[in-house]
Amino acid sequence: MLDIAKSSIPGPNGEPWDVLARFNEDTYGYLDELFAVYGTLFSLPLGNVGGLFLPHINDNGNWVFLTRPHQIKVMYESPDDVISGAEANKIFFGTDEASVAYIEGKAHRKRRQQLHPTFGGSRDYAELVLAELARQVETWPKGTPFRLFEKLQIMTSAIITEVVCGNMAEEDREFIRTTLLHTENAKNTGEEVLAADAGIRSLVARRIPDYRVWSAPESPDTLSLLLRLAEEGDVELTDEVIRDEVFSLLYTGFSTTANTLAWTFVRLLRDERVLGSVRKEIADNIGDGTITRDSVNTLPYLDAVLKEVLRLHPVTALNGVRLLKQDIELDGYQVPAGSILVHCAYLLQRSSEVFDAATEFQPERFLACSVDRYRWGAFGGGSRTCLGRGFSMNEMKLVVTKLLTDHELRAVGVGVPKAQLQGFFMAPIDGALVEMA
Template sequence: MQLPNLLKTPSLLQKIQWVINPVRFMENADQQYPDIFTAEGIGFGDNVVFVNHPQAIKEILTNDKKKFFAVAEANRIAKPLVGEYSVFLLEGDLHKQRRQLVMPAFHGEQMQGYGQRICSLTEKALSQLPLEQPFLARNLTQEISLQIILQVIFGLHEVEKLQKFNHLLLQMLNLFQSPLTSSVFFFSFLQKDLGTWSPWGKFLRDREQVDILIYAEINERRQQPDTKRVDILSMLMSARDDAGQPMTDQELRDHLITLIIAGYETTASAIAWGLYWIHQKPLVREKLLQELDTLGDFPDPMSIYRLPYLTAVCNETLRIHPVLMFSLPRVVQEPVELLGHPLQPGTLLLPSIYLVHQREDLYPQPKQFKPERFVESKFSHYEFLPFGGGVRRCIGEALALFQMKLVLATVLSRYQLALVDRQPERPQRRGFTLAPANGVKMVITGQSAREKPLVNMTTTSVF
């Protein structure tokens, strides 16, 4: 089978480069073959065709089930973490049905109810940091993101339960915080249980402890149903499929873990990148503060969410440092031509989010942080796609953006922060995502001039 622009590097070396430094791997390949190139043996099958031309991506994402099929099989690498029934691994009607069950939790009145909780959790996490002592912004955003997940998705509020979940989830998820430890997912020979001292053995035991807590919580909810609960776990437990059947315990577990993985790592990294760039660019920070001041005291969270310059800053953050490197792979269904290259059925295509966001013809000086891009221009869903696209677009996009905007706004309105290290941060693999390599080291230098919290923390929320 003839493939477009096949990289000449030996396949094993390609895989090592992809695991250790995916950004450099993609950029080097793109320099050789702009728009489209074929990598070999990097973990999705024998060969995978990277595509980063907007028109080609549009054709791929708008022809699902016809010329191109969104293949969840390519996500099998994540199965040990998310489980068999994760929406990452479901296809066809079952995938569509499960998405429809979850979608209401991320829209409308539910989202508005999350706003107060997000702001109050952010304020609480910040208040526990000492002044003038360095901290890693990504650790802070991890803490905030995980607490939002535990309270919004799980609906946990009892201190003891929160502490147990928090400890065990962090213990499991932080195992794969570097390219080296992440490699166990890409090289099957490393997936050996050699006891608690081995990375895979420790992962299996940590996963078991997390599962015990999740199944215990599900069982408790089944024994003591409460129709007034509005957290996402309760909504999933009350949902019924077309045959009137509820989800099994394992299905619930897999959906919850998927939401945790998708929401925790990605959102924490995106907010940390936002804090980095806002404090790298004093004029950006000043414009944001001026915009926030126009809202007065105790603005509605949705008013914060709609702020145009804050939206532009978040979009530019997600453009220059997308947490997700690519959209879900698609498989060619029938002979087709893409960018002048003939493709045969079975060819695996990978729409590259990172490379699209770095295109000079779309974003002049792409390495520069310029929120004004998103004020002066509008970009299509095939030019700016931080959450993927098509039928497999990230289901938690709305909540992620809502959380990102509210956390950044709360931090800026309440505290004065500064970067400790002026050296540029760089993206590094963290599991299946990209995160700031050094964690964004910062320090709180004082409180802001604003005397009151951004939103009324005493307002009764839906929780």
């Protein structure tokens, strides 16, 4: 049983590392237990989860979990002098770097604008995505169960490497593709993950001087873009910042997408009604035509399926974090400065107070209404909504459409598998086992 702590916001007592270990062991089970005991607003003494002491950031070690739309609205609509996304991210990820996730205000808005052409959804990557998918499918076994999630990670790591570092030498891109996989592998130790992180950053740092010399002016990859902006006079884009920005984009741009794709097939292959509706929509709108970025964006039911998957299976248990810089009052509680507010999409999006038939897989709920950003927050919210939302949604639509059009997959195992923490993300515990005919 959990002991109710005598504090302004209810929550369990305990040493931070003990609480964190319990949280990591059975994340969603623990959250369900906490919700049952403490209700819609509770705190956890998780302390400095990133493991890096940052003396210039004033935090009190309490993480306050928000599970209702009005709470999420406070988190995302409070002004910058009340909350800080950058400082919360630094505590969460254990870093003091200056890439887009870790800067505030005008600098943050400027960097997002600079990166928007790549990740905002306006650039067409359909040819790249479909070509890489075809290469990967050739390696998938037939008639033998395999872990689809791991195969999708290989694919998405290759895609994001081309998008971010596509003008690097092939041997460098191969190193990045394979090393990225070690940053989100449940079999690796913390030391191995950190070594993979350091290896990619080191490679990028070593290549930046030469890259400036021979990178083509029209190169569309993000590294070339950032170097051009630096050459044009953006003094904030130092070599160190560019290195960290490149790693951040690589890391956040591969396993998140693979995770949602894996859950999508977990759901589709176990629901004949929904699978049939997706297949029919593809046949009616694309048929034997070419699969393109434009054609997959004529598939509203597939779009609804992906949103429903993200509702039931958010990529992470901590969907957004903000550090309080001032005391606030929330639901009758005084929340002190130094607390970290957590957008808990799992408890929010599975609540019967927020969604009808909340635990049921019903994509139709997203067909007849617009998405309420405080009820459904798969990509975070406020000024820090996920930079790659458009890119990721396009990539997933292309992959699902192509796989369902050209291949026959079936689920292995009965029932929807449990979610397990892998790195920072919540993946199917069985790796989304499937078999391909």
